[in-house]
């Protein structure tokens with residue numbers, strides 16, 4: 001069966017078709033387009049091209065739900081939701097850090113990515129690769145402290161903490177949701193992991209205009 | 212032909228469905244809106260990130276409700292239309308992403324359209340096709356525009372717009388000043404009914420002999436109201452809020468309708484259309500009716516539900532484009548927060 005994987009929680013538009021056979025997972029078609037802030041423009045044509053390369057259709061969609069600091073995160077999510085609705089296939093949410101962890105081999109390790117504003121998104125994974133802490137957002141020193149607390153020396157992600165560089169890709173996304181996809185279970189709610197409240201200030205008292 | 216329209220330029224997630232007849236007539240089949248206005252109230256204005264988050268949450272439920280209302284399935288839709296701009300970038304992206312995905316999954320065309328032209332198109336759902344030319348006055352929290360509409364699907368020209376605050380924005384700011392709830396339009400309108408519109412002579416912005424003829428300005432008016440209230444408070448007087456509201460509303464209505472009717476006369480246009488959230492204001496529509504009647508101009512104001520932001524107006528504009536044989540938008544389009552009104556679709 002073919003699965004469409006989408007993630008737009010980073011500056012990169014990540015999309016691909018992944019084939020799940022009885023005993024393997026392999027990428028049939030993948031496209032990773034790096035152009036910051038162009039998710040709304042690029043994702044549609046990319047998905048159309050990918051769907052063309054899966055003529056028998058797709059059985060499911062796997063969608064990265066962040067954490068992500070870009071407005072583009074919502075483009076991937078709304079696209080996945082609409083495609084799932086129109087094509088009548090389930091859409092499985094995956095924490096983007098889990099997708100990175102899924103390809104990292106045995107743990108323990110900490111995955112960290114750029115959250116902008118001098119902060120990082122992070123999650124800690126145990127020896128068997130399952131998430132044991134996070135996802136959360138914090139300053140680099142705090143994240144290093146979390147790693148030390150868990151006795152972790154292996155750090156990976158987009159290079160923000162000078163660790164191994166490993167990106168979210170279609171294979172990782174599908175790996176992270178593989179059990180649910182294979183079992184065709186009811187997907188969890190497609191809810192974004194913002195981890196921050198919206199920037200908004202309540203207005204202070206009235207400003208005087210008279211001098 | 213069934214056209215489904217999606218709107219997400221500000222704080223309303225809208226999905227509308229319209230049927231386009233062979234003669235170009237449009238019939239409204241569904242109009243569903245989810246609003247995040249309540250979440251913005253304590254901030255005194257729309258917070259873009261809150262609006263964007265709400266759009267993502269509301270998109271699917273609103274779509275489901277619209278389909279249920281129309282009794283149609285997604286596969287019955289022949290074309291999609293979506294607001295591409297102008298509006299809030301992050302908010303627009305949600306609607307654009309959804310519309311493109313639906314269109315490509317179903318193999319149907321998608322039109323990326325102009326929100327302002329959508330406000331004009333809304334009226335065709337209630338009063339039928341527009342005469343050519345017609346003049347449109349768009350007034351809302353986000354826009355104040357005077358448009359010359361020669362062809363809804365082909366030629367719209369902006370004659371004038373606000374140089375500072377939108378009319379609805381002025382209402383919100385004055386409402387805050389008078390400690391009335393947000394959005395400010397309805398409470399000021401209600402309070403004004405009990406006040407004297409001639410109690411205070413607030414300035415009429417941009418009406419001097421050297422001011423741009425078709426442009427508007429409401430920032431000076433807002434400041435004048437604030438000054439007046441501060442002066443009254445400093446003098447220990449009780450602020451006559453109903454009179455302030457009525458006099459402020461009179462100044463807004465006076466300028467808007469005077470300029471609209473004058474432009475219609477100057478361009479020899481027989482029909483004035485008023486749309487946008489502020490069109491529902493009783494004094495603005497009332498004074499417009501009076502002045503249009505005196506000038507022999509036909510006034511068209513869609514019902515309030517069609518005046519505010521919604522997906523139905525986008526479906527109606529999409530229908531006009533389909534009927535005119537305009538080519539759909541290529542799949543590569545994105546949101547255009549500053550889309551000029553002259554660009555009706557891409």
Ligand SMILES: [Zn+2]
Nearest residue numbers: 326351353520
């Ligand atoms: Zn509007």
